[in-house]
Amino acid sequence: MISLTIDGKEVQVPKGTMLLEACRIAGADIPTLCYDPDLKLAGSCRMCVVEAKGRRNLLATCVTPAENGMEIHTESSDVIEARKIILELLLSRHKLECHTCESDGDCKLQDYCYRYGVADSRFDGEGPHFTKPDPNPFIMRDYDKCIMCTRCVRACDEITGALAINIKDRGHHAKISTAFDGNLADSTCVFCGQCIMVCPVGALTSKVSAGKGKPYQTEKVVTTCTYCGTGCTLALNVKGDKVVGVTSVRDIEKSPVNNGALCVKGRFGWDFINSDERLTTPLIRENGELRQASWDEALDYTASRLKGIKEKHGADSIAMFTSARVTNEENYLAQKFTRAVLGTNNVDHCARL
Numbered sequence: 001m002i003s004l005t006i007d008g009k010e011v012q013v014p015k016g017t018m019l020l021e022a023c024r025i026a027g028a029d030i031p032t033l034c035y036d037p038d039l040k041l042a043g044s045c046r047m048c049v050v051e052a053k054g055r056r057n058l059l060a061t062c063v064t065p066a067e068n069g070m071e072i073h074t075e076s077s078d079v080i081e082a083r084k085i086i087l088e089l090l091l092s093r094h095k096l097e098c099h100t101c102e103s104d105g106d107c108k109l110q111d112y113c114y115r116y117g118v119a120d121s122r123f124d125g126e127g128p129h130f131t132k133p134d135p136n137p138f139i140m141r142d143y144d145k146c147i148m149c150t151r152c153v154r155a156c157d158e159i160t161g162a163l164a165i166n167i168k169d170r171g172h173h174a175k176i177s178t179a180f181d182g183n184l185a186d187s188t189c190v191f192c193g194q195c196i197m198v199c200p201v202g203a204l205t206s207k208v209s210a211g212k213g214k215p216y217q218t219e220k221v222v223t224t225c226t227y228c229g230t231g232c233t234l235a236l237n238v239k240g241d242k243v244v245g246v247t248s249v250r251d252i253e254k255s256p257v258n259n260g261a262l263c264v265k266g267r268f269g270w271d272f273i274n275s276d277e278r279l280t281t282p283l284i285r286e287n288g289e290l291r292q293a294s295w296d297e298a299l300d301y302t303a304s305r306l307k308g309i310k311e312k313h314g315a316d317s318i319a320m321f322t323s324a325r326v327t328n329e330e331n332y333l334a335q336k337f338t339r340a341v342l343g344t345n346n347v348d349h350c351a352r353l
Helices: 019-025 077-091 108-116 151-160 194-198 264-268 295-313 328-342
Strands: 002-006 009-013 049-052 071-073 139-141 166-168 175-177 204-206 219-224 233-239 242-248 283-286 289-292 320-322 347-349
Touching: 002 019, 009 019, 019 071, 049 077, 077 108, 151 194, 194 204, 242 264, 283 295, 320 328, 328 347
Parallel strands: 002 071, 320 347
Antiparallel strands: 002 009, 049 071, 139 204, 166 175, 219 233, 233 242, 283 289
């Protein structure tokens, strides 16, 4: 363990701990844009800088290991001035459309500008001109709002492994791009949306959820994805008793299977929930026509028909076909019911190859 002083408070941390974690242990609220706890360190945005006594330069806490005897000031006048300049530099090429942005209310740049009183930028230069239409049905790419934190690039590489995007060009012309600056559909992108999950601003948002409700207008209902047996945790975004989107639950305790990562189905394939074609009551066919029935009647009807078929044609005239969209426990019950109750081993599953 090593000891250091942060804003007058002495803390002890294990050797090798980054200053960012040490500051947070001390209760300091350090702003970050490029930092993500699940991604490799970049140290590029410099929003997390602090002042260390005896050091000539401000230190980026996310990539600087804590040292024994350090004396750190997290909100000195020099630190605040540096953070304000960084925000102004980011705003110089950021499209200010907060009132219509899908990430309004859930944007780190917006939060930090409010925190430090930065309303505009004094810097002139290459303004926003990076956005171009992308015909994919899932991800809105508005790179005129991009702050070049590269979290999307690292998530695409380290979480999904798709390597669909990277940094193109340098300086004022730098932007996030696919190979040869093409469309996502023509790249190795699998439309998992991990880039949306880690984006701290409104540069990457869901086309499926666009215009249906801003983050602060929705209630987050944590549940389990029903598309396969993996059991990924996700949050349904509910507005007015309707599901209007899906967001990640990035908490290893609440989301132990996927820690926020989702596939294209889990993140974008939720619109069936609000479909007018969904069945809301059991139906029984009589004389070629379907009529509504209660659950008790439907279950009794199914049991009597299975029993009748078994008595007339034998157990092996029946087969059970189960689904990957139910839990492993439910699939276990289905095969056990088929073997132990119906008396046949004719069990199959839609997920096998």
